[in-house]
Amino acid sequence: MKKLSTEIIYIAQQAKKASEGLANLPTEVKNKALLAMAKAIRERKEDIIQANKQDLELSKGESSAFIQRMVLDEQGVLKIAEHIEQVSKLDDPVGKVIKEWKAAQGLHIKKLRVPIGVIAVIYESRPDVTSDCSALCLKSGNAVILKGGKEALNSNKAIAHILTEAAAAYLPQGAISLIPFREREAVDILLGLNDYIDLVIPRGGESLIRKVVEKSRIPVIKHYKGICHIYVDEDADLDMAQEICYNAKVQKAATCNAVETLLVHQDKVVPFLPLMLKKFQKAGVEVRGCEQTQKVVNSISNLKIKAAEEKDWQTEYLDLIISVKIVQDLGEAIEHINKYGTKHSDAIITDSKSKAEEFLQRIDSACVYWNASTRFTDGYQFGMGAEMGISTDKIHCRGPMALEELTSYKYLIYGKGQTRK
Amino acid sequence: MKKLSTEIIYIAQQAKKASEGLANLPTEVKNKALLAMAKAIRERKEDIIQANKQDLELSKGESSAFIQRMVLDEQGVLKIAEHIEQVSKLDDPVGKVIKEWKAAQGLHIKKLRVPIGVIAVIYESRPDVTSDCSALCLKSGNAVILKGGKEALNSNKAIAHILTEAAAAYLPQGAISLIPFREREAVDILLGLNDYIDLVIPRGGESLIRKVVEKSRIPVIKHYKGICHIYVDEDADLDMAQEICYNAKVQKAATCNAVETLLVHQDKVVPFLPLMLKKFQKAGVEVRGCEQTQKVVNSISNLKIKAAEEKDWQTEYLDLIISVKIVQDLGEAIEHINKYGTKHSDAIITDSKSKAEEFLQRIDSACVYWNASTRFTDGYQFGMGAEMGISTDKIHCRGPMALEELTSYKYLIYGKGQTRK
Numbered sequence: 138m139k140k141l142s143t144e145i146i147y148i149a150q151q152a153k154k155a156s157e158g159l160a161n162l163p164t165e166v167k168n169k170a171l172l173a174m175a176k177a178i179r180e181r182k183e184d185i186i187q188a189n190k191q192d193l194e195l196s197k198g199e200s201s202a203f204i205q206r207m208v209l210d211e212q213g214v215l216k217i218a219e220h221i222e223q224v225s226k227l228d229d230p231v232g233k234v235i236k237e238w239k240a241a242q243g244l245h246i247k248k249l250r251v252p253i254g255v256i257a258v259i260y261e262s263r264p265d266v267t268s269d270c271s272a273l274c275l276k277s278g279n280a281v282i283l284k285g286g287k288e289a290l291n292s293n294k295a296i297a298h299i300l301t302e303a304a305a306a307y308l309p310q311g312a313i314s315l316i317p318f319r320e321r322e323a324v325d326i327l328l329g330l331n332d333y334i335d336l337v338i339p340r341g342g343e344s345l346i347r348k349v350v351e352k353s354r355i356p357v358i359k360h361y362k363g364i365c366h367i368y369v370d371e372d373a374d375l376d377m378a379q380e381i382c383y384n385a386k387v388q389k390a391a392t393c394n395a396v397e398t399l400l401v402h403q404d405k406v407v408p409f410l411p412l413m414l415k416k417f418q419k420a421g422v423e424v425r426g427c428e429q430t431q432k433v434v435n436s437i438s439n440l441k442i443k444a445a446e447e448k449d450w451q452t453e454y455l456d457l458i459i460s461v462k463i464v465q466d467l468g469e470a471i472e473h474i475n476k477y478g479t480k481h482s483d484a485i486i487t488d489s490k491s492k493a494e495e496f497l498q499r500i501d502s503a504c505v506y507w508n509a510s511t512r513f514t515d516g517y518q519f520g521m522g523a524e525m526g527i528s529t530d531k532i533h534c535r536g537p538m539a540l541e542e543l544t545s546y547k548y549l550i551y552g553k554g555q556t557r558k
Numbered sequence: 559m560k561k562l563s564t565e566i567i568y569i570a571q572q573a574k575k576a577s578e579g580l581a582n583l584p585t586e587v588k589n590k591a592l593l594a595m596a597k598a599i600r601e602r603k604e605d606i607i608q609a610n611k612q613d614l615e616l617s618k619g620e621s622s623a624f625i626q627r628m629v630l631d632e633q634g635v636l637k638i639a640e641h642i643e644q645v646s647k648l649d650d651p652v653g654k655v656i657k658e659w660k661a662a663q664g665l666h667i668k669k670l671r672v673p674i675g676v677i678a679v680i681y682e683s684r685p686d687v688t689s690d691c692s693a694l695c696l697k698s699g700n701a702v703i704l705k706g707g708k709e710a711l712n713s714n715k716a717i718a719h720i721l722t723e724a725a726a727a728y729l730p731q732g733a734i735s736l737i738p739f740r741e742r743e744a745v746d747i748l749l750g751l752n753d754y755i756d757l758v759i760p761r762g763g764e765s766l767i768r769k770v771v772e773k774s775r776i777p778v779i780k781h782y783k784g785i786c787h788i789y790v791d792e793d794a795d796l797d798m799a800q801e802i803c804y805n806a807k808v809q810k811a812a813t814c815n816a817v818e819t820l821l822v823h824q825d826k827v828v829p830f831l832p833l834m835l836k837k838f839q840k841a842g843v844e845v846r847g848c849e850q851t852q853k854v855v856n857s858i859s860n861l862k863i864k865a866a867e868e869k870d871w872q873t874e875y876l877d878l879i880i881s882v883k884i885v886q887d888l889g890e891a892i893e894h895i896n897k898y899g900t901k902h903s904d905a906i907i908t909d910s911k912s913k914a915e916e917f918l919q920r921i922d923s924a925c926v927y928w929n930a931s932t933r934f935t936d937g938y939q940f941g942m943g944a945e946m947g948i949s950t951d952k953i954h955c956r957g958p959m960a961l962e963e964l965t966s967y968k969y970l971i972y973g974k975g976q977t978r979k
Contacts, residue, residue, distance in 0.1 A: 240940050501675070519667065548940075557939070
């Protein structure tokens with residue numbers, strides 16, 4: 138434990154030192170480092186695939202979903218290189234003037250975008266997080282400390298080793314580092330190092346995030362679960378409602394921006410639900426309905442649906458399951474969403490501008506949609522060119538997090554000898 | 559403990575409920591509430607003064623600095639009312655469109671400023687924090703939970719009671735609440751309520767802030783100590799340097815933006831230091847110098863100065879004391895500041911544009927000055943019209959924190975039936 142602690146503190150100190158140099162690195166140098174990193178990943182793809190095979194060997198017996206997240210074949214490795222190249226093409230947010238004005242006694246103030254400093258990313262079994270986060274942190278001028286899941290340690294080590302070696306000529310030492318330990322305590326030690334680390338970003342399931350929030354003395358930006366809702370209003374265009382609901386559930390059910398609960402206005406139940414549910418059934422979606430939904434659906438069609446329990450409204454299925462609730466009006470829909478939602482993404486389908494505006498204003502979520510699929514909550518879809526995750530916090534940044542969200546700012550104040558009166 | 563916990567949770571739940579209504583309250587209504595609050599404070603000033611007398615009675619024997627922070631005379635109470643009126647005149651940040659663009663498939667995205675939600679303010683003995691924070695949180699659409707020092711509980715209760723009563727006609731119940739308990743555990747309980755509270759702002763000394771950071775599961779914005787530096791460069795205008803250094807130390811020594819350490823380029827020691835130190839001596843400032851400072855000053859003048867120890871570089875004196883260090887060059891000055899500074903405010907005095915630019919770029923502090931006093935780090939001086947504190951964090955906001963810094967944002971996405979491909 139003592140040795141572990143000493144080594145992790147050393148890594149954090151090196152990162153802190155590196156962050157000073159990184160903050161002032163010209164964009165061209167950062168881009169050269171990124172391109173060298175991508176090239177090295179392509180050239181040494183076999184090393185990564187071999188390391189990944191070791192991890193897969195050690196994970197025999199795990200669920201297929203678990204294995205699927207971990208596996209890196211040739212295509213997967215080439216995607217890693219492509220992502221790094223994409224980041225090199227993005228605008229550098231560092232050094233941009235956010236605002237500029239004259240203040241007291243003619244002082245000239247510039248609010249300037251700067252890197253945050255040292256960012257620790259704590260994640261689970263996906264090894265491509267290692268390279269994605271390294272590239273985004275580097276481009277935004279931050280040093281990064283990576284702590285991935287122990288199951289993928291060989292893959293992560295191989296990727297981090299290739300990246301740091303390739304970038305060594307351009308970056309200060311310690312700019313990218315990986316915590317190379319399997320021990321659980323490594324995370325606890327890291328979360329106490331608020332003298333060296335400025336921000337922690339956990340990426341993974343609910344229990345990982347809860348643990349990080351509980352232990353961390355460093356600010357955390359949470360990328361928490363997405364219990365997303367679609368409300369089909371009495372003034373909804375029903376064809377549009379069907380297409381959007383189908384897309385938001387079926388197109389990629391395992392993502393945090395997929396819909397989990399469908400709320401339907403009581404006057405739209407008969408024309409809307411039976412058709413919608415048949416479509417879901419065809420796609421293999423399991424439907425769990427509130428009492429009224431069950432009653433109505435069972436009485437007018439030959440569909441049998443399961444009962445939704447209280448805990449269904451609180452569940453992010455991440456799977457082909459959807460819960461359905463009939464509501465009296467817009468107000469009840471809004472209340473349900475603000476109670477059970479996770480401040481992620483929610484949508485209303487309606488032709489009524491006034492109802493849409495009320496929904497947009499009152500729903501307290503990062504992304505609130507009018508007549509579009511919740512699946513658009515994504516850094517790339519939003520035009521940010523990248524994505525570090527989706528923040529469900531309201532502090533620092535909210536919703537899709539890309540390069541700009543990985544920065545802070547400082548004030549430069551230009552005087553001519555002014556003193557305070 | 560159980561009862562305490564139940565009552566505090568109830569207060570937090572009420573605040574959370576109130577925050578939903580507050581977020582959508584029109585500016586006019588918030589301003590009416592503020593004006594009613596100010597009026598009530600004026601009308602019932604005697605109640606506050608009486609309550610304050612009770613607190614002072616209970617605090618007999620405390621230091622005079624302690625008592626001074628607590629005391630509220632008629633002038634103090636009228637200042638409270640004035641501050642609230644000032645806040646009513648400020649621009650409402652809520653509902654402003656930060657950015658607006660077309661994204662994937664023609665989706666129209668608006669990034670809109672919204673309140674954070676529920677803010678807990680944990681502070682020490684100054685009772686005017688109760689009203690200042692209530693006014694700022696209300697104007698920015700946030701519910702506030704106030705937990706002041708136990709010594710000022712009667713004063714805080716009186717102020718909070720008058721404010722909530724006066725605003726009752728305009729605000730949802732629970733918009734402003736005070737934790738009315740003396741028990742230490744009250745803070746710990748509050749810091750665990752991350753289901754209801756979105757942000758904690760501690761205002762007070764180092765030990766309070768450390769405690770809050772250690773215990774909190776809620777995001778914290780730290781208003782930490784200010785060890786501010788001024789570096790007098792070899793290219794400094796010495797008259798300007800003298801005026802700025804004098805102002806930054808003497809004008810109000812007990813503030814976080816006062817200078818604590820003076821760094822002097824080795825070639826400017828002889829023409830600058832003896833005169834500067836005499837000026838300090840006249841103002842009653844105690845000087846603590848590095849070895850070289852002592853040697854030089856003792857050899858060329860009849861001033862005797864104390865030795866500065868390692869811990870002097872780490873100390874926020876908040877008093878008429880200054881530490882002085884002679885440095886070889888700009889690089890050494892920058893290293894010293896980034897090592898010992900608290901990311902608050904630091905200044906360079908120089909006529910050299912290139913040296914100033916290097917200083918501005920490399921110093922990692924919220925406010926970096928060229929040829930001006932560090933004392934300008936202040937919400938009012940910056941033209942923000944208010945101040946909740948000075949953030950020394952790099953997450954969410956940095957430097958002076960006013961209304962805009964008390965907000966978050968959300969994305970409104972306007973579609974025409976778009977689904978993700």
